[in-house]
Amino acid sequence: MTVVHVRGPLKKLAGDRGDHELTGSSVADVLAELERRHPAIEGWIVDERGRIRRHINVFVNGELAREATAVRPDDRVEVIPAISGGVR
Amino acid sequence: MTELVVGTKKGLFVLEGDGPEAFEITARAFAGEQVECGIRDTRTGRVFAAVNNSFYGPKLWYTDDPAGEWTQADGPALPDGGEEALVRIWVIVPGERDGQLFLGGDPGVLFESDDAGASWHLNEALWQEPSRPRWQPGGGGLCLHSIVPWPGDPDRVAVAVSAAGVWLTDDGGRSWRQGVDGIVARYLPEEVEDPNMSLCIHRLERAPKRPERMFLQFHGGVYRSDDAGASWSAIGAGLPSDFGFPLTVDPADPDSAYVIPLQGDFDRVTPEGRVRVYETRDAGASWAPRGAGLPEHGAYLTVLRRAFDRAGEGGTLELYFGATSGDVFGTRDAGGSWFTAATRLPPVYSVTASV
Numbered sequence: 001m002t003v004v005h006v007r008g009p010l011k012k013l014a015g016d017r018g019d020h021e022l023t024g025s026s027v028a029d030v031l032a033e034l035e036r037r038h039p040a041i042e043g044w045i046v047d048e049r050g051r052i053r054r055h056i057n058v059f060v061n062g063e064l065a066r067e068a069t070a071v072r073p074d075d076r077v078e079v080i081p082a083i084s085g086g087v088r
Numbered sequence: 089m090t091e092l093v094v095g096t097k098k099g100l101f102v103l104e105g106d107g108p109e110a111f112e113i114t115a116r117a118f119a120g121e122q123v124e125c126g127i128r129d130t131r132t133g134r135v136f137a138a139v140n141n142s143f144y145g146p147k148l149w150y151t152d153d154p155a156g157e158w159t160q161a162d163g164p165a166l167p168d169g170g171e172e173a174l175v176r177i178w179v180i181v182p183g184e185r186d187g188q189l190f191l192g193g194d195p196g197v198l199f200e201s202d203d204a205g206a207s208w209h210l211n212e213a214l215w216q217e218p219s220r221p222r223w224q225p226g227g228g229g230l231c232l233h234s235i236v237p238w239p240g241d242p243d244r245v246a247v248a249v250s251a252a253g254v255w256l257t258d259d260g261g262r263s264w265r266q267g268v269d270g271i272v273a274r275y276l277p278e279e280v281e282d283p284n285m286s287l288c289i290h291r292l293e294r295a296p297k298r299p300e301r302m303f304l305q306f307h308g309g310v311y312r313s314d315d316a317g318a319s320w321s322a323i324g325a326g327l328p329s330d331f332g333f334p335l336t337v338d339p340a341d342p343d344s345a346y347v348i349p350l351q352g353d354f355d356r357v358t359p360e361g362r363v364r365v366y367e368t369r370d371a372g373a374s375w376a377p378r379g380a381g382l383p384e385h386g387a388y389l390t391v392l393r394r395a396f397d398r399a400g401e402g403g404t405l406e407l408y409f410g411a412t413s414g415d416v417f418g419t420r421d422a423g424g425s426w427f428t429a430a431t432r433l434p435p436v437y438s439v440t441a442s443v
Contacts, residue, residue, distance in 0.1 A: 009144070040160070044144045047173035048166045055143045081143040087097065087122060 002030050004077040006041075013041040027058055028067040030077060045079055055085025090399055090443050092408055093135060093154075094416060095123035098434035100137045102154045107418055108427035115154040125394055125438045129182050129189065132204050138177035138191075146177045146193065150205050163208035164191055164199040166215075179394060180205075181235040184242035192232030196223055196249045200261065211261045214247075219266075224286040226250035226307070233393055234292035238299045246292060246302060246317050253287035254304070256317045267317035274308045275353070291335045291393045298342035303372075305335040305347055305393075312345075312372050323372025328359050334396030338405045338422065343371040346378075346398075346423065348391045348409060357388035365407065367423050378423030389413050394438035406443070410436030 001021035011018050015038055022037075024030040028050065035042045045056055051067060052058055058065045059078040071077060092103040092111060100123040105111030117123075118139050124146075125138040137149045137158070148161040166174050175194040182189050183200070191199040191208060198211040223230060231250050238244035243260040246267070253268040268284050276283050288307035295301040300316040303323075308331050310324040324330030329349040338344035345368050350356045358364070364379035383389075389411035396409040405422040412435040419426045 043147075043165060047145060048168050048170060049173050050169060051173070053143065053145055085142040087120075087142050 001073055002071045002075050002077060004030050004034055004079065006034075006045075006079045008081065010041060010044060010079060013044060014038045023073075025070060026067065027052075027060065027065050027069045027071060027077065030071055031058075031067075031079075055082045056080070057082045090406060090408075090418075090420075090441055091128065092416065092418075092429065093126040093128055093438075093440045093442075094410055094430070094433065094436055095126040095137070095394070095438035096410075096414075096434040096436050097122055099123055100126045100154065101430075101433060102135075103416070103430055105429065107420055107429065108425075110431070111416075111418075111429045113430075117151075117154055117158060118149070123437065124177055125179050125440075127180050127182075127440045128442050129205070130442050131182060131186070134205060136180045136189075136205055138180060140176050146174050148177060148180070148191065148205075148208070159206075161201075161205060161208060164193065164197075164210070165208075166197065166210065175229055176231065178231045178233040179235055181237065183245075184237050184240065188242065190235040190237070190245070192235050192247060194229040194231045195225075196220070196230040196232050196252055198232055198235070198247055198261070213257075213262055214255065214264050217255075217264055219252075219285060222282055222285040223249065223252035226288045234289065234304075236292055236294045236302065238294070239296050241299075244299075244316075246294065248289035248292035248304065250290065251286050251288035251307070253284055254289060254292060254317050267313070268320070269318060270320035270322070271306060271311060272309065272322070273306075290333045291396075293335050293337050293345070295337055295342035295344075296339045301342050301371075303335055303337060303345045305332050307331070307353060310335070310345075310347055310372065321372075323368070326375040327366055328364075331356075332391070333393035334391055334409065336396050336398045336407065338398070338401055340401035340405070341369065344369050345372065346396075346407060347375075348396060350390065356390050358391075361386050361388055363387045363389055363417070365409070365423055365426075378419070379426070380424065381419075381426035382417060389415065392437055395436050397439050397441045399441040399443045406441060408439050408441045410439045412436060 022033040094101040102115040103111035149158040199208040234248035311320040363382040399406040410416040414433040416430040418429040
């Protein structure tokens with residue numbers, strides 16, 4: 001199973017758990033599975049177009065990833081707000 | 089006691105007071121987040137906050153107690169799998185039916201709720217409007233920022249989009265037509281093709297006691313319509329500047345309107361460092377400054393389009409506006425005298441008042 005790690009308000013929306021073991025062959029797959037298990041998080045990471053929001057970064061094993069990036073069962077996916085999104 | 093719901097760059101503030109002393113902050117919510125619009129629906133008591141989170145996207149929240157827990161509404165969102173996403177929520181307005189509310193946002197979209205704001209659905213007719221691909225965004229995006237119901241008739245609604253003009257429905261939103269005849273965009277060349285798709289309305293309001301009359305603040309110009317938005321006449325002569333963002337009216341007087349002129353689109357601050365609200369009581373034939381108690385020197389304020397609201401009417405009309413300086417000013421005598429309701433708030437995006 002791929003582990004998806006969320007933090008901050010996303011963790012709260014995901015049942016107050018940071019690590020989620022999910023199945024899927026791409027970043028989009030595992031994020032969709034996360035939304036299915038925790039509907040409250042729908043729209044927070046991925047927008048209506050199915051795209052990762054502009055100021056959210058997703059890393060797979062430490063490398064910046066996009067929706068179509070492949071994931072394997074032993075991968076770790078981190079969902080992190082980007083410093084570019086901060087409001088002064 | 090008057091309540092102000094103030095949306096700011098750093099959260100939602102609820103203020104209460106009677107003036108002329110400063111209002112008390114009774115609640116702050118969404119600390120650190122941009123709250124574009126906050127309102128209390130006085131029919132239900134429910135308070136709404138449109139939070140445009142820079143990381144997680146626009147979200148609508150509601151509560152019965154602004155100092156307590158908030159619930160995220162179901163929607164608003166654009167259709168899944170499409171080419172566009174909701175960028176920003178600009179405005180929330182109670183409708184004429186029980187439980188009905190409207191919400192406007194970027195990209196020029198209108199949503200409606202039938203359950204007091206718990207869930208929202210997209211107005212498909214405006215979303216599918218054939219001219220939409222030609223709609224031009226203003227500096228703030230393609231924002232649907234004004235929603236103006238018709239008192240007593242839920243089928244008739246006007247909305248304004250920056251910069252796609254005024255749109256009108258007479259059938260509850262099943263069909264829309266543009267209502268912009270007479271509006272002239274000085275920022276466009278005369279021979280421009282399709283000028284009606286670049287009309288930068290800043291704020292639209294209706295005279296409740298004569299609903300066919302509306303006023304609008306334009307990106308250079310103030311206009312009045314006496315035929316429910318079909319055509320418009322310029323009424324900005326006599327103002328120190330006909331550029332500004334917000335506008336409101338006295339519900340008791342269909343000949344009334346209030347605007348807050350700014351220097352111009354090149355310098356969006358109060359002219360000459362002096363803050364003044366301008367009032368007309370003759371439908372725009374003449375304007376008079378209403379500035380007693382407002383800063384008269386060294387005050388270069390910017391007042392945004394949703395940061396001006398009213399409560400009450402007639403001789404006890406209350407007006408409140410906030411600036412990006414973090415100041416909020418109010419009057420309880422229709423502009424005769426003003427007081428400072430709050431200072432040193434974060435930059436103010438919206439003000440709504442209720443008594």
